[in-house]
Amino acid sequence: MAKEKSSPAKASADRENLMEKIVSLCKRRGFVYPGSEIYGGLANTYDYGPLGVELKKNIKNLWWKYFIHDKGDMVGLDGGIISSQRIWQASGHVQNFKDPLVECKKCHKRFRPDKLKDSSKCPECGGEFTVEKQFSLLFKAMIGPVEGDQTLAYLRGETAQNIFINFKNILQSTNVKIPFGIGQMGKAFRNEITTGNFIFRTIEFEQMEIEYFISPKADWNKIFDQWVDYIHNFMDIIGLDKKMMHDEEIPEKERAFYSKRTIDMEYDFPFGQDELWAIAYRTDYDLKQHQQHAEEDLRYFDTETKEKYIPHVIEPTFGVDRTILAILTTAYKEEDVNGEKRVVLKLHPNVAPYKIAVFPLLRNKPDIVKKANEVHDNLKDKFNVFWDDRGNIGKRYRYQDEIGTPYCVTVDFETLEKDNSVTVRDRDSMKQERVPIEKLKDYFNSKLN
Numbered sequence: 172m173a174k175e176k177s178s179p180a181k182a183s184a185d186r187e188n189l190m191e192k193i194v195s196l197c198k199r200r201g202f203v204y205p206g207s208e209i210y211g212g213l214a215n216t217y218d219y220g221p222l223g224v225e226l227k228k229n230i231k232n233l234w235w236k237y238f239i240h241d242k243g244d245m246v247g248l249d250g251g252i253i254s255s256q257r258i259w260q261a262s263g264h265v266q267n268f269k270d271p272l273v274e275c276k277k278c279h280k281r282f283r284p285d286k287l288k289d290s291s292k293c294p295e296c297g298g299e300f301t302v303e304k305q306f307s308l309l310f311k312a313m314i315g316p317v318e319g320d321q322t323l324a325y326l327r328g329e330t331a332q333n334i335f336i337n338f339k340n341i342l343q344s345t346n347v348k349i350p351f352g353i354g355q356m357g358k359a360f361r362n363e364i365t366t367g368n369f370i371f372r373t374i375e376f377e378q379m380e381i382e383y384f385i386s387p388k389a390d391w392n393k394i395f396d397q398w399v400d401y402i403h404n405f406m407d408i409i410g411l412d413k414k415m416m417h418d419e420e421i422p423e424k425e426r427a428f429y430s431k432r433t434i435d436m437e438y439d440f441p442f443g444q445d446e447l448w449a450i451a452y453r454t455d456y457d458l459k460q461h462q463q464h465a466e467e468d469l470r471y472f473d474t475e476t477k478e479k480y481i482p483h484v485i486e487p488t489f490g491v492d493r494t495i496l497a498i499l500t501t502a503y504k505e506e507d508v509n510g511e512k513r514v515v516l517k518l519h520p521n522v523a524p525y526k527i528a529v530f531p532l533l534r535n536k537p538d539i540v541k542k543a544n545e546v547h548d549n550l551k552d553k554f555n556v557f558w559d560d561r562g563n564i565g566k567r568y569r570y571q572d573e574i575g576t577p578y579c580v581t582v583d584f585e586t587l588e589k590d591n592s593v594t595v596r597d598r599d600s601m602k603q604e605r606v607p608i609e610k611l612k613d614y615f616n617s618k619l620n
Contacts, residue, residue: 177375186441186442186443187442188439189441189503190368190369190441190442192503192514193369193456193496193499193500193503194369196503196514196516196573197223197369197499199221200480200570200573200574201220201221201223202219202220202222202223202226202339202405202499202504203217203218203219203220203223203369203370204217204219204220204233205217205218206218206220211438214457215363215371215372215373215374216373216374216375217370217492218374221524221611222524222574223495223516225522225524225525225555226495226498226518226522226524227377227491227495227555229497229521229522229523229524230325230491230494230498230522231356231379231491231499232410233405233408233409233521233522234356234379234489235247235354235356237405237408238354238379238381238405238487239354239583242352242401244347244350244351244352244399245351245352245353245354246345246347246351246352246353246354247353247354247355247383247597248333248334248337248341248342248353248354248355249355249357250327250330250332250333250334250336250337250355250357251290251316251327252326252327252357252358253312253324253326253327253334253478254325254327254332254336254358255324255582256323256324256325256354256463257464257465258332258336258537259309259325259332260464261412261427261460261461261463261464261465262457262460263428263460264309264325264328264332264619265309265461268307268308268309268328268430269305269306269307269308270283270305270306270344270363271283271285271303271304271305271306272284272303272304272305272306273287273290273301273302273303273461274300274301274302275293275295275296275299275300275301276299276300277293277296277297277298278293278298279296280293280295280351281306281596282300283535284300284303302315306362307359307362307565308328308361308362308363309326309327309328309481310323310326310328310360310361310362310374311323311324311326311327311361312324312325312328314498315619324360326360327358327359327360327554328359328360328361328363329359329378329380330356330357330359330378330380331380331382331436331488333355334353334355334382335382335457335458335461337353337406337467338353338384338458338469339468339469340466341353342471349384349385349386349471349473350383350384350385350386350389350394350483351384352381352382352383352384353381353382353384353547354372354379354380354381354513355378355379355380355381356378356379356380356491356591357377357378358374358375358376358377358378359375359377359378360374360375360376361374361376362374368440368442368445369496369497370492370495371440371442371445371492371493371496371584372494373492376490376491376492376493377490377491377492378488378489378490378491379488379491380487380488380489380491381486381487381488381532382453382484382485382486383398383484383485383486383487384471384482384483384484385419385482385483385485386473386482386483386580387480387481387482388601389453389483391452391483391485392432394485395432395450395452395485398450398485398487399418399434399450402448402487403416408519408521409494409498409519409521410498410501410502410518410519410521410522411438411497411498411501414454415438415497415501416436416437416447416462417436417437417438417439417444418434418435418436418437418593419434419435419436419437420432420433421433421434421435426451427451429453429454429456430451430454431453431454431455432451432452432606433449433450433451433452434449434450434451435449436448436449436450438493438497438500439500440496440500441498441500443483444512445513445588446493447489447490447493447494447497448487448488448489448490448493448494449487449488450485450486450487451485451486451488452483452484452485453483453484453485453486454483454484455481455482455483455484457484458481458482458484459481462481469481482486493609498518498519498522499516500528500594502516502517502518502519502533502575503516504517505515508601513569513572514569514572514573515572515573515598516572516573516574516575517575517599518575518577520577520618520619521537522578523576523577524555524574525556525557525571525574525576526554526555526556526574526576526577526578526615526619527550527554527557527559527576527577527578527579527580527615528556528557528559528567528571528578528579528580529543529547529550529556529557529558529559529575529579529580529582530543530559530560530564530580530581530582531543531560531581532564532580532581532582532583532584534560539582539583539584539586539587540560542582542587543560543582543587544558546580546582546593546608546611549608549611549612550580550611550612550615553612553615553616554615554619557571557576559571567579568596571598572598576598577597577598577599577618577619578595578596578597578598578615578618579595579596579598580593580594580595580596580611581593581594581596585605586608588606590607591605591607591608591609592605592608593605593606593608593609593611595611595614
């Protein structure tokens with residue numbers, strides 16, 4: 172019998188259903204909570220729970236090691252969130268960081284017209300729209316205790332500008348030579364009109380960003396392509412599927428005004444293909460603008476050629492929250508096990524919040540609990556280990572599967588009475604094997620590294 176093809180409507184419903192399941196799991200298991208929830212919530216804001224903060228921390232640590240420590244020609248920076256309005260005027264954000272906006276005359280909700288399927292009527296109530304106008308994405312911040320004496324500043328709309336305004340400081344305080352890069356991770360804020368799809372598009376988000384400085388005479392296309400390959404390899408480290416990534420060359424008319432080449436690295440999310448990461452060739456635009464507006468010499472002196480010049484920049488940029496969503500989308504699986512549905516997050520061990528869970532077979536047997544505690548304490552100095560003695564073994568396995576723990580260790584009667592070994596269960600295959608306690612660290616070192 173021929174396999175029945177899925178209709179576009181069913182495929183769309185399945186994707187929507189998957190998104191709902193991921194959102195539900197995230198709240199239920201402590202990955203992501205709605206922001207300000209006990210006060211009715213604040214739209215498009217989220218808090219990361221106990222598991223979410225571990226997942227996020229693992230991703231950021233892996234990114235920092237791979238892109239900053241391992242690459243060899245990189246240094247780091249941690250710039251402030253609030254910055255002078257002059258920075259954003261010089262960079263062009265005040266003038267150009269805007270989106271078109273329409274407002275419904277009936278329900279007063281606002282939309283980006285380019286994101287509407289039907290721009291003639293409101294998708295919420297069917298009302299008529301106002302005339303399109305421009306809407307600034309920057310968040311204003313007023314500094315000063317007395318109203319009227321405040322100084323206008325901005326919450327940063329991107330992390331890149333911190334790097335450009337500290338370029339001269341870094342040259343003077345380190346021995347970096349071009350080509351080199353400056354990496355930074357941290358919060359950015361955009362007063363988005365169109366938000367949604369869970370943590371994909373929010374008004375407060377976290378970026379991991381690099382400005383890689385090169386000579387104006389360098390073969391920037393070659394360096395650009397090398398960076399693209401280097402970025403793709405990072406997918407293997409955090410467990411993303413390369414088949415789900417699509418590099419989209421952005422045509423000139425759609426690129427940011429400062430960019431000479433941009434690739435949007437788009438991923439297959441449940442709601443469709445959309446931007447995950449990006450890389451852009453920003454030329455010398457930013458440093459030139461700040462040199463002019465701040466009246467500071469931001470040229471680099473090349474000790475080999477004896478020339479002074481404003482470096483050009485290649486910028487790889489990564490959204491932390493979008494990366495988390497992509498990882499969850501990729502890892503979420505539902506399997507039939509003996510007629511029952513098993514929900515499992517097949518997270519790469521590198522990013523899994525907990526690497527190992529340790530169980531006593533029975534919580535009311537002091538000898539077993541004592542030995543399980545010894546195993547837990549022995550492993551926790553090397554790995555992030557979860558202690559679980561709730562319910563029966565089956566329920567513990569299901570819980571650990573849902574939060575993505577790669578391995579579970581059970582201390583049982585055989586451990587005490589027979590061979591001083593434990594049962595180790597693999598999350599993905601569900602296979603179990605006996606491992607001597609004295610060999611557990613070596614066993615997990617080989618599995619997790």
